[in-house]
Amino acid sequence: MSTRLADVSAPPRPRAPAEPDFGRARAVAESALGEFLDAQARDPADDCLPPLVDVLREFVRDGTWLRPLCCHCGWLAAGGDPAGGAVARVGAALELFHSFALIHADVLDGSDLHRRLAGRYRGHDAEAAARFAAHAVILLGDLCLVWADELLLTAGLGEDDLRRVAPVLHAMRSEVLAGQYLDLGGEWTEDVLDRSWRALRLTSAGSTVERPLQIGAALAGGGPDLLRWCTAYGRPLGEAFQLRDDLLGVFGDPGTTGESVLDDLRRGKRTVLMALTWRRARPGxxxxxxxxxxxxxxxEDGAARLREVITETGAEHAVGELIEARAREALAALEAAELPAPARRACAELVRLATRRTP
Structure with missing residues (x-):
């Protein structure tokens, strides 16, 4: 019998709280990432990197940090210690990978990140500064990917841990890149709704909820049955999260979300919301x-006209109904599962957190 289960001399573990403490779980993951970035700034490969660390800190500060929370829930579902362990550092690595994906997705949209990096160009040529920023954004995304690997490999995982986590991690990465390719319109199709759903599932739903859940579960020794449950519960929840995010990207309150309600429309983002709108729209x-x-x-005037079309076609209401249906599907999977009490409470709270964000 393993020491983990049988060593009576080990001190008792703290009792799990009555309610999931996502605030603490997020704080521990943020601290792990902060300590890692501190180390990169203290001992950089070159003096050009500490300023980029500052840019990256600002970029990740206002994120949802849902991926570390999902990783934590998967860890609990497999019987992991609620007090944590290496799972916080793994969750921080997932957040850094997410930053890589976000940064590369924004390469062509002239985002605020471009403007901040353009301000670091040492010259007076605006066109050259813009080229510098576009290239620097790509390199910053690459840096996130490299550092996500380093953070994972220095998380204190054993060989067995890495062996269990690696297949899920590799699948997540391939899926994200395939989804971004679909997002670009890289596959011709007459069924834009089908392509939008596939991109959502690959780029967002999988990497936000399903795969982080599986990584946390695998890290705590969860077997194939539990990983399949992570899909049954996590995939619809991830879809609901992204559908809500797409609604907020068009109808949200920037004061609450911290994001512009023009960006997605200016980019021509191929969301399920817009695909449903197109399918239902009249010729005019x-x-x-x-x-x-x-x-x-x-x-603002053009955006208001687009919002009016989205509402008139019923697409806004339809997406709201899809969110509710996906949330019910996730909760049904949770109800049917035999999970430790801390995991059950945390996964129920995760549904609320991921689907009940308001404009």
């Missing part, structure tokens, strides 16, 4: 979508 409405959706100069 489709012409308006062709003109305004994806216009980099789109203003």
């Amino acid at each position: 409405q489709r012409e308006l979508i062709r003109t305004l959706h994806g216009d980099p100069e789109l203003g």
Whole structure:
């Protein structure tokens, strides 16, 4: 029998709290990432890197940190100690990988990150500064990917831990890149709704909820049955999360979300929301979508006209119903599972957290 289960001389573990402490779980993951970035700034490969560490700190500060929380829930589902362990550092590595994906997804959109990096160009040529920023954004994303690996490999995992986690991690990475390719319109199709769903599942739902759950479960020794449960529960929850995010990206309150409600429309983001709108739109409405959706100069008036079309077609309401249906599916999977009490409470709270964000 393993020491982990049988060593009576070991001190008793703290009792799990009555309610999941996501605030603490997030704080521990943030601290792990902060300590890692501190180390990169103290002992850099070159003096050019500490300023990039500062940019990266600012970039990750306002994230949802849902991926470390999902990793924590998977850990609990497999019987991991609620007090934590290496799972916090692994969760921080997942957040850094997410930053890589976000940064590369934003390479062409002239985001605020581009503007901040352009300000670091030492010259007066605006065109050269813009080229510098575009290239620097790519390198910053690459740096996140490299450091995500380093953070994972220095998390104190044993060989067995890494062997269990590696297949899920590799699958997640491939899926994210495939989803981003679909997001670019890299596969021609007449069924834009099908492509939008596939991109959502690959780029967002999987890497946000399903795969982090599986990584946490694998880390705590969870077997194939539990990993399949992570899919049954995590995939619909991840879809609900992204559908809600897409709604907030168009109808949200920037004061609450911290994000512009113009960015997704200016980018012409191929969301399920917009695919449903296109499918339901009349010819005149489709012409308006062709003109305004994806216009980099789109203003408030044009955005209001697009929102009106989305609402008139019933797409906004339909996405709301999809979110509710996916949340019910996740809760049904949770109800049917035999999980430790801390995991059951945490996974129920995760559904609320991921799907009940308000505009």
